Amino acid sequence: MITEAEQRRAQAAAVDLILAAGLILRDDERGRVEVADFGLGSLEAEGAQILTLVQTERLAVKLIALTPWQALPEHWHPRVGDDPGKEETVRHVAGDLFVYVDGPPTIARGRVPTGKEHLYTMRHELVLAPGDQRTFTPGDKHWFQAGERGAVAYSFSTTARDVLDQFTDPDVQRVTVVAGGDR
Amino acid sequence: MITEAEQRRAQAAAVDLILAAGLILRDDERGRVEVADFGLGSLEAEGAQILTLVQTERLAVKLIALTPWQALPEHWHPRVGDDPGKEETVRHVAGDLFVYVDGPPTIARGRVPTGKEHLYTMRHELVLAPGDQRTFTPGDKHWFQAGERGAVAYSFSTTARDVLDQFTDPDVQRVTVVAGGDR
Numbered sequence: 545m546i547t548e549a550e551q552r553r554a555q556a557a558a559v560d561l562i563l564a565a566g567l568i569l570r571d572d573e574r575g576r577v578e579v580a581d582f583g584l585g586s587l588e589a590e591g592a593q594i595l596t597l598v599q600t601e602r603l604a605v606k607l608i609a610l611t612p613w614q615a616l617p618e619h620w621h622p623r624v625g626d627d628p629g630k631e632e633t634v635r636h637v638a639g640d641l642f643v644y645v646d647g648p649p650t651i652a653r654g655r656v657p658t659g660k661e662h663l664y665t666m667r668h669e670l671v672l673a674p675g676d677q678r679t680f681t682p683g684d685k686h687w688f689q690a691g692e693r694g695a696v697a698y699s700f701s702t703t704a705r706d707v708l709d710q711f712t713d714p715d716v717q718r719v720t721v722v723a724g725g726d727r
Numbered sequence: 728m729i730t731e732a733e734q735r736r737a738q739a740a741a742v743d744l745i746l747a748a749g750l751i752l753r754d755d756e757r758g759r760v761e762v763a764d765f766g767l768g769s770l771e772a773e774g775a776q777i778l779t780l781v782q783t784e785r786l787a788v789k790l791i792a793l794t795p796w797q798a799l800p801e802h803w804h805p806r807v808g809d810d811p812g813k814e815e816t817v818r819h820v821a822g823d824l825f826v827y828v829d830g831p832p833t834i835a836r837g838r839v840p841t842g843k844e845h846l847y848t849m850r851h852e853l854v855l856a857p858g859d860q861r862t863f864t865p866g867d868k869h870w871f872q873a874g875e876r877g878a879v880a881y882s883f884s885t886t887a888r889d890v891l892d893q894f895t896d897p898d899v900q901r902v903t904v905v906a907g908g909d910r
Contacts, residue, residue, distance in 0.1 A: 566749030568820070570858040598816045600862070605816070605883045627866050633788070635783045637751070670885050675753040679783070699779050699787045700883065 545721045547580045554579040557694075558593030558609035565638035565696045567607070569595070577609070578704075582617050582719025589657045592616045604704035608634075608697050610641075610690035611625075615657055616713040618644070618664050618687035621680070624705070629682025632701040636672035640691025643670040643678055654689040663713040672697075685712070729764045737762040741776030743790035750790070751758075752778070760792070765800050766900025772840045775799045775871075779881035780887075787887035791817075791880050793824075794871035798840050801827070801847050801870035801895040804863070808889070812865025815884035818854035824862055825907045826853040831906025832865045837872040846896040855880075868895070 546554075552599050553659075555577045562569060578594045581587040591614055598605040610616065621630035634643065642654040647668030656664045666685050670678060680686055729737075731818055736761045745752060761777045781788040793799065804813035815827070825837040830851030839847045849868050853861060857884045863869055873880075890901050 566904070573858070597860070598862070600816075602814050603883060605788075605818075631783060631785050633783075635780065635788075663909060675756070676750040679781070680880040683844065700786060702785050708907050 545583075545585055546579065546587050547723050550587055551579045551722050552693060554587060554591070554593055554611070557611050561601055561609045561611075561639065561694050561696050562595070562607060566697070567637065573597070576719075577584060580718070580720050581657070582711070582713075583720065584617070584713070584715060586657075587599050588614060590615050590617055590660075591609055599704065601602050602703055604699070604701045606699040606701075606704070608688075608695075608699055610639075610688065610695045612690055612692050612694050613655065614690050615654075615664070616688040617716055618685055619709045619716075620685045621682050621683055622708065622710050624708055626638070628707075630704060631679070632699055633677055633679040634688070635677035635698040635700065636674050637696045637698060638674055639670045639693040639695035641691045641695040642691065644668060644687045645670065645678075646685060653691060660713070665676075665712060728766075728768055728906050729762065729770050730906050733770055734762045734905050735790055736896045737770060737774070737776055737794070740794050741778070744792045744794075744822065744877050744879050746789060750820065750879070756780070762823070762905075763764075763901070763903050763904075765894070765902055767893055767896070767898060769840075771797060773798050773800055773843075782887065785886055787882070787884045789882040789884075789887070791871075791878075791882055793822075793871065793878045795873055795875050795877050795903065796801040797873050797877075798837075798847070799871040801849060801868055802892045802899075803868045804865050805891065805893050807891055813884050813887060813892075814862070814864055815882055816862040817871070818860035818883065820859055820879040820881060821856050822878035824855045824878040824880055825872045825874065826855060827851060827870045827872075828853065828861075828863075829868060834873060843896070843899070848895060850903065
């Protein structure tokens with residue numbers, strides 16, 4: 545759960561990161577950045593700001609903005625019925641982006657969120673430069689983290705059904721609850 | 728047919744447009760911008776520079792760079808067998824981009840290439856601002872033209888099989904032939 549104030553701050557931070565990256569957003573887009581805490585209630589450590597640019601039955605394009613050191617929790621895109629599962633290419637745009645995938649543990653720049661070591665099992669670190677990209681096929685476990693400057697990246701994928709993503713952390717709830725605590 | 732010199736000039740112009748738009752390209756990407764004259768031999772009037780960022784069995788992401796007043800000829804994406812046809816969203820990034828679709832004729836900013844009036848039949852003009860986007864469903868006839876500043880746009884689509892695109896102009900050949908005439 546996040547408060548409305550947290551949601552507003554995170555949206556503003558995401559818009560700032562995206563515009564600082566030189567990308568252009570329409571006014572209506574600035575107002576609909578999704579703030580996701582993944583139900584973990586610790587948005588600065590674990591979460592993401594996501595702006596959906598295209599979402600059809602066949603494909604999805606999103607901008608992902610991460611605030612400094614924010615980790616997008618480890619997950620994968622499973623097969624669902626006849627659907628082979630979401631295929632996703634993440635293209636880094638600006639800031640520091642660390643991607644963790646299966647392979648020999650090389651984590652050095654990133655920091656697993658405190659007390660969550662067992663929930664971030666992929667420790668092979670890819671440090672992306674702007675323009676670098678990585679494709680995840682269905683079933684590939686992965687997580688992301690921004691470095692000290694935050695990060696902005698595109699996600700190009702087959703149609704996104706976020707609620708079907710599977711997370712290593714059983715406490716993850718993909719739908720973020722916003723409390724009106726500060727009204 | 729274009730010459731190698733034309734190809735090099737068009738690639739350089741495309742890279743300049745893309746970088747001036749604030750986008751970041753890797754070195755390997757700068758060298759593989761496709762220059763398409765659509766077999767019409769009049770690249771400055773009819774053609775496109777296309778950089779494929781993602782191309783899998785399921786989706787494609789491309790950057791389209793048009794030089795000033797260059798028109799990307801009228802075409803549509805047909806159904807092919809079990810494939811419902813390519814679905815495409817074009818998102819304008821920088822410069823002047825005019826899009827022509829079915830509807831009442833309103834063309835004012837753009838200019839149909841001379842002598843080709845019967846081959847550019849869609850005359851409903853959409854003047855896109857950076858950040859604006861338009862989705863084309865299979866079968867939708869459309870063509871594009873850059874204004875005086877050229878244009879850069881993303882194309883997000885289901886998997887692209889360019890050779891299956893259908894063009895109003897029967898002389899179009901989707902595979903560009905490059906002559907070594909100036910070597």
